[in-house]
Amino acid sequence: MSHINVLDPGASPLDYYGFELRRHREAAGLTQRQLGDIVNYTGSLVGQIETARKLPTQEFSERVDAALGTGGLLSRLVALVMRSQLPGWFQQVAELQARASTIYCFEMGLVPGLLQTEAYARAVLGVLDRQNLEDRTAVRLARQGIFTRAEPPVFWAVLSEAVLLQETGGPGTMRGQLAHLLSLESDPCVNIQVLPFSAGEHAGLQGSFDIYRFASDPAIVYTEGYGSGHPSAHLDTVKDCSLRYDHLQAAALPLKDSAELIRRVMEERYGDQLA
Structure with missing residues (x-):
């Protein structure tokens, strides 16, 4: 008789997801392999997700919801699961991004995470640490789901020209990343400006920063260091950074x-051919 890992659904969002997946699968009278066959995934993957050893994807969740008739339960849980996998210091920031009505972003050397392609994100996250790289990449990309909601935020990005020239992940990855930025040109909610080197000294020389504005809450300025984030709702800070962003x-x-x-x-x- 095989050992069945017993999950505590209150331990984490990932454990709760696995618990609910197993509960609904067993209620349907299906084995892990049978459910896997129905949704076109392996039974092994179903088992790994049920035991909180593997992160579920949105596609997996939608297929299982349809197969088990769960009314979209698992699909709704994915965002919570992904956010819980972020570093503790960044979880608050992800929540702010998810609630913001408008996001202003200034970046000196990196494409913002909300605009990164999978290959670019993997290259960035893999610097000095390739442990659980695929899962960490999936978690980062999941944050981009804010753009697919019924009322997405308006996103303004000012990128230093250096962002375009800093080769990250190799030429193919950069081609794909820049092509992705260009594909957003027709999206009225995503606006990308480049600050050229010819602008000389500028109001953002002290570093990258974001401003989050909300429908009914005070604005928040966010800056980031190595392994730490610094959100601030201080009125003088918000006023100063808002003025800097205008410039x-x-x-x-x-x-x-x-x-x-x-x-x-x-x-x-x-090169002009995607790879």
Whole structure:
């Protein structure tokens, strides 16, 4: 008789997900292998998710919800599971991003996480630490789900030109990443401006930062260090960073000119064929 791992559903969102998955599967009279066959995944994967040893994906959850008639329960849990896997210091920030009505982002050397492709995110997260890299990448990409909700936030990004030139993950990864930025050009909720080197000294020289604005709560400024985040609702801080952001947007290229620069860098520096 095989040993069945008993999960405490209150231990974590991942444990709760696994507990509910097993409960509904057994109620349907299916083995892990049988459910796997129905949803086109292996029974082994079903077992790993049930025992909280593997993170569920949105696609897996939607297929299982349909197969077991759970009314979308597992699909709704995915965002909570993914957020719980973030470093403790970043979980609050992910919650702020999920609640914000408008996000203003200034980045000096990196494509913002909310705009990263899978390959780019993997390259960034894999620096000095490749442990559980696939799961950590999936967790980062799951945060981008805020753009698919019924009322997504308006996202403004000002990126230093250095972001385009800092080769991350190799030429193929950079081609894919810049192509992804260009694909967002027609999305009215996502606006990307590039701050060119020719702008010289600028209001963001002290470092990258975000501003989160909400429908009914005070705005919050977020800055980040190595392994730590610093959200602040201090009025003077918010006022100062809001002024800085206004100056950064004024110094940056207009949206269409920014897209043209991104396209030119993609073609001239990384080639024009996606890999």
